[in-house]
Amino acid sequence: MALLEEVRSGLQAIELPLALPGAESARREAAAAAVQLDDYILPRYRSLDAPLLAVVGGSTGAGKSTLVNALVGHPVTRAGAIRPTTRQPILLHHPAEGSWFEGQRVLPGLSRIRGSLDSARLPGGDIPAEETAATSLILLADPAVPGGVAILDAPDVDSISDENRRLAGQLLAAADLWIFVTTANRYADAVPWKLLLDAASRDVMVAVVLDRVPPGAEEEVSADLRGLLDREGLGGAQLFIVHETSLGPAGMLQPEAVQPLRAWLEDLAADAVGRSDVARRTLNGAVRALAERVAGVAGALEQQQSAAGSLERDAVAAYGDAVRRITEATRDGALLRGEVLARWQDFVGTGEFFRALEQNVGRFRDRLGAFFRGEPAPAVKVEAAIETGLQAVILDEAATAAEETDQRWRSDPAGRSLLGTDDLSGTSPGFADRAAAEIRDWQAGLMELIRTEGQGKRTQARWLSFGVNGLGAALMIVVFSMTAGLTGLEIGIAGGTAVVGQRLLEAVFGEDAVRRMAATARQDLAVRCRRLLDEEQQKFLVRLPAADPAAAGALTAQSAALARLGGAA
Known part of the structure; x- marks a missing residue:
């Protein structure tokens, strides 16, 4: 822990003011490394037994919010044709586990707004507009979320909003595991794969949801996607298929469409040893990635000094x-x-x-x-x-x-x-x-x-x-x-x-x-x-x-x- 605190202090003190090739990239890396230390690495080291944070991410229009609604069985996030749909991240957790997220344990840079399921409206509906900036996080206690795992609906990784893209990357870097949502016609897009490759380099547990698969195309599309995952070092990723179907009332998927994914999350939540393994695996991968980032920043600093x-x-x-x-x-x-x-x-x-x-x-x-x-x-x-x-x-x-x-x-x-x-x-x-x-x-x-x-x-x-x-x-x-x-x-x-x-x-x-x-x-x-x-x-x-x-x-x-x-x- 002392080492991590020293690294954090060192990164925050780093200045690379000279206009050298790669200096701007190194500054971003130093800032991102410091943020990840605050958002994930230090909190996870302090609380290895905290619930896993599963971040649902993906491209614009991939169906992330619809998937999250289906996982809990009722609307909790906004889903629709207007982009970006996810204007503000929502963290769903079991009611007994609110204390893990109400403080600044994880994502300390985001203020907390407590949501409620007491009305038919979506959480956050009564929150003043000035409080709904991308600097806050809506917390929503929901008994439909299995204890041991929290679910966070993140903004689009390729959002038209710069702030949303930045926040999506920050949230994914704070995840214990990723639920990555893509579609049958966009699973090879460059932006999602850049993030998936980052996940592979950090040894993050990844579940890939292939959404809106047309009838009869499941075998061909899933085989091609599986081949891509294997080639990029993500052969161990879980792959779930959601078929193309019409939505029911309130824009909801049928429960059976996401049953395999929900069962996988419930099994993981029920397995304390398995959750600990996932947390340690992701944490160790994050620390190794941090080591590479720090080495890169050190090299940039040497160039500046030279x-x-x-x-x-x-x-x-x-x-x-x-x-x-x-x-x-x-x-x-x-x-x-x-x-x-x-x-x-x-x-x-x-x-x-x-x-x-x-x-x-x-x-x-x-x-x-x-x-x-x-x-x-x-x-x-x-x-x-x-x-x-x-x-x-x-x-x-x-x-x-x-x-x-x-x-x-x-x-x-x-x-x-x-x-x-x-x-x-x-x-x-x-x-x-x-x-x-x-x-x-x-x-x-x-x-x-x-x-x-x-x-x-x-x-x-x-x-x-x-x-x-x-x-x-x-x-x-x-x-x-x-x-x-x-x-x-x-x-x-x-x-x-x-x-x-x-x-x-x-x-x-x-x-x-x-x-x-x-x-x-x-x-x-x-x-x-x-x-x-x-x-x-x-x-x-x-x-x-x-x-x-x-x-x-x-x-x-x-x-x-x-x-x-x-x-x-």
Whole structure:
């Protein structure tokens, strides 16, 4: 019982949201398996001694309701030419056995409506229309029903009503035995045979009623039907013949027309051991079928997890490549082109830099002049140029990663369904501002690194006319000055001036300290870029379904355990 409860909980938690081939079918299978656990398997395990539930099913117009009326000897269900006739399922039981069905023991999803035989009208005639939906079940106590067996008149399996077809399948899945009604001219129809094959796979006891057999055709038609049953693994099914005949008053068959079927039901009802065997046989078959369903759902779940993992890897790879390209751009000298190179040359070439190295003059004069002219210090211009250039690199690589991820996902049906009509091929709103803020924070951290490192070297640092900002600009250039990305004259300019900055830093802090500060700054920048792009890739990853990596394996193990349980005697 604990295993069945675990399986039920597992099936109810299953979600297969990705648009993969077979996903919709697997979702239906999971839902149907959970319903059958509630409707039949769990109730039967809890009450092996409960009356058998015989469900009367079949095609439209096969005569199910007429047959049920004949079995009890008076009208209890609607029979007529209007389809669907069985608008609502009616469960007939012996008066002493009402307690088995009045609660939610079986078919807990259907509400109960108590019918009565006190009037000449059919049960349910006084029930308000809103209560006669296909979500309820009419219970009717009738002494004509033998104790030990209840009879349920189900809707047509091929009804024009989708709801009726669904309900018919649900009721048949909750049956201990099927009384399947077909006619002499429709016994080979595809829909009934699909359900009969399902019965064979579950080892359900089946009685087939061949209705409206014309005079003289019994031997030929019944032989052909018996051959079909044998070929499809239903050779053990009981076969009953109802000849074509005119109906009596109130649309009733003559009692003798269904006497063999009624006698068979009465014998089964009177045999407690036989009823127990039927219940166990059907239950074991249902559990084995459940094992196959659970295995199929586990396979579908594995496919979902594999597809989600592939989509995740696509996004992570695209953004990981972007981070590597950004890191490469910050190490190979590429950022020292253009505006950054010009501002660095301004800083170094105006004479401020070299004057500061040669003599202790000019610091206050130059700063005071810049203040009155309203110009930012040259070192600050270097910082601003680096911020602009680095931001451009980050934005470009983030957009490239987004476009690549969007293309990869749209080439996959699962990814395409997750994206829908949303365009994620560019950077997210506000990403540029976040990148700029991250760069400024990195620069601020670099300045703090210089202050911390220079605390013991205030004598040397005091006479530097460009102060912390100048040292910070020099350190940023050193961080970006691995000149593999530069060519020709650029190497001489950027590389040469970077060496000047490095020499200054080494004079102030020492060679080891400069190497350490540059490595720390590079690592900090790499971490910040990785964090930025990790956050940016979330716009894709948040669309992936949450997955329990152990769920598929747990279902597979449960399927094997169910198979063993279903094989028990």
